[in-house]
Amino acid sequence: MMTPERFAHLAEAYGADLRRWPTAEQPEAHALLRSGDATALDALQQARQLDSLLDSHQLAPLDLDLARRIRLSAPVARPASFWTRYAGWLSPAGVIGVGIAGVAVGMLVASLSLPAPRLIPDVLPSVFDQGDAEIVFTVNAEEAEQ
Amino acid sequence: MKETDPDVELLARIGHQDPAAVNEMVSRKLPRLLALAGRILGDADEARDVAQETFLRIWRQAANWRSGEARFDTWMHRVALNLCRDHLRRRKERPLNENEDINEVVDSTPAPDEQLEAAARSEQMAAALASLPDRQREAIVLQYYQELSNIEAAALMNISVEALESLLSRARRNLRSYLAETPGHARPGRET
Numbered sequence: 001m002m003t004p005e006r007f008a009h010l011a012e013a014y015g016a017d018l019r020r021w022p023t024a025e026q027p028e029a030h031a032l033l034r035s036g037d038a039t040a041l042d043a044l045q046q047a048r049q050l051d052s053l054l055d056s057h058q059l060a061p062l063d064l065d066l067a068r069r070i071r072l073s074a075p076v077a078r079p080a081s082f083w084t085r086y087a088g089w090l091s092p093a094g095v096i097g098v099g100i101a102g103v104a105v106g107m108l109v110a111s112l113s114l115p116a117p118r119l120i121p122d123v124l125p126s127v128f129d130q131g132d133a134e135i136v137f138t139v140n141a142e143e144a145e146q
Numbered sequence: 147m148k149e150t151d152p153d154v155e156l157l158a159r160i161g162h163q164d165p166a167a168v169n170e171m172v173s174r175k176l177p178r179l180l181a182l183a184g185r186i187l188g189d190a191d192e193a194r195d196v197a198q199e200t201f202l203r204i205w206r207q208a209a210n211w212r213s214g215e216a217r218f219d220t221w222m223h224r225v226a227l228n229l230c231r232d233h234l235r236r237r238k239e240r241p242l243n244e245n246e247d248i249n250e251v252v253d254s255t256p257a258p259d260e261q262l263e264a265a266a267r268s269e270q271m272a273a274a275l276a277s278l279p280d281r282q283r284e285a286i287v288l289q290y291y292q293e294l295s296n297i298e299a300a301a302l303m304n305i306s307v308e309a310l311e312s313l314l315s316r317a318r319r320n321l322r323s324y325l326a327e328t329p330g331h332a333r334p335g336r337e338t
Contacts, residue, residue: 013314015290022296022307050318053325054290056264057271059181066194070172070201077163 002028004039011040016048153218154211161209171204178219178292179226185287186230188276196229220298227284227302234280274324282317285310 007029014020018029032040156174159167179200183193203225211218275283281303288299289310300310 009311009315012318013311014296015318020289020293047318050322051290053267053271053274053321054286056267057185057275057291058264058268059177059184060190062177062180063194066197067172067176070176070198071168073198073202074160074165074168074205075163076165076168 002032004032004037004043007032007037007040008043011043011047014047015051015054016044017051151213151217151219154213157208157211157218160205161211168205172201175204175219175222176201179222182223182226182287182292183230185275185291186227186283187233188272192233196226196233199229200226217298220294220302223288223292223294223298224302227288231280270325273328274321277324277328278317278320282313282320285313286317286321289314 002025006025010021010025010029014022018026021029029040033044153171153174156167156171160171176197179197180193183196184190187193187196200222204222207221275286278286284303285299288294288302289296292299294302296307296310300307303310303313305313
């Protein structure tokens, strides 16, 4: 059971609002107040006066610039920029890959733009050239014999 | 049943770099941090420094936050309180400068008569808070202004609940005595 002295001690520590008191002691404190105990009522009145003075301490309005700076200090996900999206291309492997692709394309373009070499009919074999056919047949015949 | 931590879901979103969660965390906690540091330090600039540094630590911690170990709000108070203690320690180590500019934490915007009166009461209360020994001021700020439970406030100060009650009682007696006798200004950590 809560004594008037314990009530006064708690009021002196926690103030007049019983919701700020230790949870376990609140029901008995309320009961003592309901009983009209003079010591308890007086302690509560004194505590209420100081609470009122404590509540008079006002703080400056919120500094919006500070709030903005703090928000900017947070690591938030931002939409990917062009360079962020293609940053992989700038990696060493990416650079080498792009280089090789460039050389290949260059060679292709160069080969297509050069005039075709003049072909000499005498040098090229002809499908009507019987001499070669004989040789082939001869070779094949020798292999068959073996 | 154990009470759920209302900040855990927000921390998880900050861990995933959600800008909306960052905005909500700043709106939810910045006034609370400024109130804590402003009343402990009695200096608006230093309170802003503490708030900024605390938020940097929040951003770093968000992705790794483990619920169930401590309430986020209590952890945040511990971080800010330690930063405030560092400021007070440095202030005591610095030589006292008579012309030092004190950046008032209270609202200084021009106001009608009744508001001027309220501002005067506020300044007097700020001076009374500043006149308290550091531990008494911590106790009253954590328990009364920040509305932490006695268990949380005692844990933050590394003392028992009984020791907290003793500090609170002495703080309130000293405040009452200061307000009854001494008009004027004082600054935390500058007891002469």
